[in-house]
Amino acid sequence: xxxxxxxxxxxxxxxxxxxxxxxxxxxxxxxxxxxxxxxxxxxxxxxxxxxxxxxxxxxxxxxxxxxxxxxxxxxxxxxxxxxxxxxxxxxxxxxxxxxxxxxxxxxxxxxxxxxxxxxxxxxxxxxxxxxxxxxxxxxxxxxxxxxxxxxxxxxxxxxxxxxxxxxxxxxxxxxxxxxxxxxxxxxxxxxxxxxxxxxxxxxxxxxxxxxxxxxxxxxxxxxxxxxxxxxxxxxxxxxxxxxxxxxxxxxxxxxxxxxxxxxxxxxxxxxxxxxxxxxxxxxxx
Amino acid sequence: xxxxxxxxxxxxxxxxxxxxxxxxxxxxxxxxxxxxxxxxxxxxxxxxxxxxxxxxxxxxxxxxxxxxxxxxxxxxxxxxxxxxxxxxxxxxxxxxxxxxxxxxxxxxxxxxxxxxxxxxxxxxxxxxxxxxxxxxxxxxxxxxxxxxxxxxxxxxxxxxxxxxxxxxxxxxxxxxxxxxxxxxxxxxxxxxxxxxxxxxxxxxxxxxxxxxxxxxxxxxxxxxxxxxxxxxxxxxxxxxxxxxxxxxxxxxxxxxxxxxxxxxxxxxxxxxxxxxxxxxxxxxx
DNA sequence: AATTTTAATGTAGTAAAACTTCATAACAAA
DNA sequence: TTTGTTATGAAGTTTTACTACATTAAAATT
Numbered sequence: 001x002x003x004x005x006x007x008x009x010x011x012x013x014x015x016x017x018x019x020x021x022x023x024x025x026x027x028x029x030x031x032x033x034x035x036x037x038x039x040x041x042x043x044x045x046x047x048x049x050x051x052x053x054x055x056x057x058x059x060x061x062x063x064x065x066x067x068x069x070x071x072x073x074x075x076x077x078x079x080x081x082x083x084x085x086x087x088x089x090x091x092x093x094x095x096x097x098x099x100x101x102x103x104x105x106x107x108x109x110x111x112x113x114x115x116x117x118x119x120x121x122x123x124x125x126x127x128x129x130x131x132x133x134x135x136x137x138x139x140x141x142x143x144x145x146x147x148x149x150x151x152x153x154x155x156x157x158x159x160x161x162x163x164x165x166x167x168x169x170x171x172x173x174x175x176x177x178x179x180x181x182x183x184x185x186x187x188x189x190x191x192x193x194x195x196x197x198x199x200x201x202x203x204x205x206x207x208x209x210x211x212x213x214x215x216x217x218x219x220x221x222x223x224x225x226x227x228x229x230x231x232x233x234x235x236x237x238x239x240x241x242x243x244x245x246x247x248x249x250x251x252x253x254x255x256x257x258x259x260x261x262x263x264x265x266x267x268x269x270x271x272x273x274x275x276x277x278x279x280x281x282x283x284x285x
Numbered sequence: 286x287x288x289x290x291x292x293x294x295x296x297x298x299x300x301x302x303x304x305x306x307x308x309x310x311x312x313x314x315x316x317x318x319x320x321x322x323x324x325x326x327x328x329x330x331x332x333x334x335x336x337x338x339x340x341x342x343x344x345x346x347x348x349x350x351x352x353x354x355x356x357x358x359x360x361x362x363x364x365x366x367x368x369x370x371x372x373x374x375x376x377x378x379x380x381x382x383x384x385x386x387x388x389x390x391x392x393x394x395x396x397x398x399x400x401x402x403x404x405x406x407x408x409x410x411x412x413x414x415x416x417x418x419x420x421x422x423x424x425x426x427x428x429x430x431x432x433x434x435x436x437x438x439x440x441x442x443x444x445x446x447x448x449x450x451x452x453x454x455x456x457x458x459x460x461x462x463x464x465x466x467x468x469x470x471x472x473x474x475x476x477x478x479x480x481x482x483x484x485x486x487x488x489x490x491x492x493x494x495x496x497x498x499x500x501x502x503x504x505x506x507x508x509x510x511x512x513x514x515x516x517x518x519x520x521x522x523x524x525x526x527x528x529x530x531x532x533x534x535x536x537x538x539x540x541x542x543x544x545x546x547x548x549x550x551x552x553x554x555x556x557x558x559x560x561x562x563x564x565x566x567x568x569x570x
Numbered sequence: 571a572a573t574t575t576t577a578a579t580g581t582a583g584t585a586a587a588a589c590t591t592c593a594t595a596a597c598a599a600a
Numbered sequence: 601t602t603t604g605t606t607a608t609g610a611a612g613t614t615t616t617a618c619t620a621c622a623t624t625a626a627a628a629t630t
Contacts, residue, residue, distance in 0.1 A: 007365075020578060038358055042617060052580045057618060068617065069354075069587095073323055076358040077365035096549040098411045105541045106398050109534075113391050126383045145440060152433050152533070248437070249394075249541075252534060256390045264381040305607060326587060337609045342589060353588065354616095 007118040008065075008074030009034060011218075014119055014234055015063040018219035022051045023059035030075070038076055042068045062220065064121060112250040115234030119218040120254065127229045128187075129261035131211045135185040138164040139205065141173050141198050142189035149189050149215075149251045156259045160270045173201035182209030190214075191233075191247050193221025202226055215254060217247065293350075293359030294319060300348045307336045308344035315360070323361055327353045397535040400519030404503040405539065412514045413472075414546035416496045420470040423449040424490065426458050426483050427474035434474050434500075434536045441544045445555045458486035467494030475499075476518075476532050478506025487511055500539060502532065 009031070016027045029049040030037050037045060046053045056068060065071040096104075132138055138157065140150035147168035157164035167173040180186065186205045190198045193216035206212055206226060214227035217234075224230050233250035263270045294316070301312045314334040315322050322330060331338045341353060350356040381389075417423055423442065425435035432453035442449035452458040465471065471490045475483045478501035491497055491511060499512035502519075509515050518535035548555045 022579060039355075041615075043615085053617080054581085054619080055579065058579090070324075072358060073361040076362045080362035080365055096546075098414065098546060099407050101545050101549060102402060102405065102407065102410060102542050105545050106402050106538055109398055109538050109541065110395050113395055117387060117391055120387065122384050122387065125387060129383070145437075148433050148437050148440070151436070152430075155430060155433070249534060249537060252537070253391055253394050256394065256534075257387050260386050260390050261381075261383060264386060307608065327589085328587075338588080339590080339610085340608065343608090 007078040008071060008076075009078040010115055010118045011063055011065075011074065014115060014218045018221075019059060019062055020055075022055050023062060025049050025051055026056050026059050027063075034075055034079055038072060038079075064119075109249045112234050112247060113253050116232070116250040116253055119232040119234060120257075121230075121232075124229055124231060125257060125261065128213050128231060129258055129265065131185050131213060131229060132162075132187070132258060133262050133265055135211070136163070136181065136183040137185075138162065139173075139176050139180060139184065139186045139210075140164060140166040140189065141168075141186065141201050142166070143168055143170075143195055143197055145248055146189040146191065146195075146251070149248065149255060150187075152252060153187065153255045153259070156255070160263065160266075162262075167201075170197040170200065173197065174204060177201045177204040177208070177210075180205045180208045180210040182211075184208075184210040185213060186210050187213045187215065188223055188227070189216075189251060190221075190223050191217050191251075193217065193219065193223035195223070199223060199226070215251060292363040293356060293361075294363040296348055296350075296359065304344060304347055305340075307340050308347060310334050310336055311341050311344050312348075319360055319364055323357060323364070394534045397519050397532060398538045401517070401535040401538055404517040404519055405542075406515075406517075409514055409516060410542060410546065413498050413516060414543055414550065416470050416498060416514060417447075417472070417543060418547050418550055420496070421448070421466065421468040422470075423447070424458075424461050424465060424469065424471045424495075425449065425451040425474065426453075426471065426486050427451070428453055428455075428480055428482055430533055431474040431476065431480075431536070434533065434540060435472075437537060438472065438540050438544070441540070445548065445551075447547075452486075455482040455485065458482060459489060462486045462489040462493070462495075465490045465493045465495040467496075469493075469495045470498060471495050472498045472500065473508055473512070474501075474536060475506075475508055476502050476536075478502065478504065478508035480508070484508060484511070500536060 012027050012031060016024055016031070019027055026045065026049045029045070040048075042053050042056050046056055049056075060066075060068050060071045063071070065074065140153055142148075142150035147166070150166035150168065154164050154166035165176065167176055177186070184205070186202060188198050188202050193214065199222055202212055202223065203226070211229065212227040213229040213231060214224045215231045215233065216224050218232040224232075231254055233247055233254060297312050297315060301309055301316075304312055311330065311334045314330070325333075327338050327341050331341055334341075345351075345353050345356045348356070350359065425438055427433075427435035432451070435451035435453065439449050439451035450461065452461055462471070469490070471487060473483050473487050478499065484507055487497055487508065488511070496514070497512045498514045498516060499509045500516045500518065501509050503517040509517075516539055518532055518539060
């Protein structure tokens with residue numbers, strides 16, 4: 001299996017929906033003629049896509065590239081990737097054959113992991129790991145499907161003797177946020193990044209000087225705007241009907257990355273904790 | 286390793302011998318630090334490699350690139366050359382590089398999905414889907430990490446107006462199991478298949494004639510033995526230290542399959558429910 | 571409906587990057 | 601020593617990417 005990390009094309013595909021209209025024009029042109037764009041200057045691209053150069057730069061930034069050159073480099077990298085570029089996410093179909101469903105669901109989940117790797121910024125991940133590693137306490141906020149992600153991370157942290165708490169309702173979130181300090185970290189999970197409760201709680205925590213880490217879909221959203229450290233998951237999910245399936249796997253994948261990062265940084269200490277936890281649990285059988 | 290088409294690195298390697306001395310200086314620097322060069326302007330590269338900018342351009346031309354930009358694009362493409370990993374799960378290493386961790390974790394999660402597809406029996410999956418579909422009520426039992434899987438399924442079922450409840454502790458599990466009937470289904474999740482609490486509750490449910498579905502690792506275990514329908518996840522997890530990471534993704538993948546199967550069988554009805562649920566949730570923002 | 575605010579996009583200017591031209595240095599051959 | 605050839609850099613030109621500000625369009629507020 002193949003895992004690449006700098007797939008500019010997929011980054012554009014994923015981010016395009018949150019771009020402004022004229023920015024989308026450029027993005028669409030790039031998606032249609034990626035090879036051409038590689039030999040185009042910003043001015044000729046502005047000509048063919050009928051927007052100003054400034055808009056192109058803004059689009060690059062909106063997609064988390066540092067500029068036009070950086071987008072082109074990333075694009076070039078992705079064009080060299082032999083991965084089945086156009087295998088689309090599969091939707092649920094009526095009365096589908098079970099074997100097909102098994103394959104389609106697994107494929108979607110796999111894709112969401114791969115795509116997430118393209119929108120996750122290594123630097124931001126590193127910052128997040130450091131922040132959590134040095135935090136006095138980590139608060140996790142998530143409601144609905146995201147609550148489960150929060151619970152998962154809470155459990156993981158408990159195993160390695162870190163103070164982390166997951167809150168899934170507005171009241172307890174706020175109650176906890178009120179007491180946070182600048183030494184604390186909030187990891188807020190929301191696929192849309194617009195969940196009212198989360199935004200409210202994060203605001204309170206931010207007011208207390210806590211470090212905010214957001215984990216959202218790869219769009220411009222209010223949660224991500226408030227955050228100090230921004231983590232993204234793929235947002236290409238085929239059908240909203242499928243009910244946040246793939247996105248949740250992608251989020252868990254990010255959680256795994258964070259946890260593994262922390263574990264790696266504190267290898268000796270954490271191996272010890274994990275071994276102890278495992279032994280105790282084993283004896284409970 | 287796959288053969289790329291625009292491998293700038295190898296182009297340099299091959300052409301370097303026919304370059305002029307000062308041009309070779311540049312080429313050598315690029316071969317040593319290719320990633321760095323990607324974010325370097327021609328002037329900074331001229332500085333670090335101690336040759337003039339003109340020499341760099343001449344070198345690019347000598348290697349059949351149209352210029353410095355074109356060399357960089359080609360370099361970027363070749364650096365992304367996907368690594369096809371051996372099929373082993375990767376373990377956490379000490380003080381690992383973050384980018385590597387991201388890749389390794391994602392790879393493991395991907396593998397666990399793929400492997401699970403190999404140990405899941407289509408017939409059993411079909412039976413499970415039918416059982417759940419026709420059940421009056423579904424009880425889910427899971428403790429620890431598996432509790433999260435249960436919660437996830439519970440949420441999904443709520444969205445489509447099915448009666449499903451997740452229990453994560455012995456007492457409530459037993460309390461619920463006592464009242465189950467032959468029209469009910471128990472979906473019991475345990476990676477080891479030996480969790481005492483789960484076994485106990487399942488026994489009670491079985492006594493009431495309920496259909497038992499087990500979701501365990503691919504081993505012979507007591508839970509699987511008691512079950513009417515047996516679902517498995519891959520059990521190849523590399524290190525127990527990594528803390529039930531990949532296995533949990535695999536379990537969720539199975540949950541997704543079950544849910545999708547039910548959705549597919551009741552397409553119209555469920556699409557309706559999902560649309561309604563989504564709208565309501567949206568308005569809460 | 572009028573006014574203010576905010577967001578989206580383009581214009582024009584700037585700094586820096588890539589590339590060219592030409593001068594010079596180093597060396598070899600006559 | 602002179603002449604020709606090759607390798608390299610300095611300085612200049614053009615092009616590119618990017619910035620700051622202005623304008624327009626759309627929302628929100630009065």
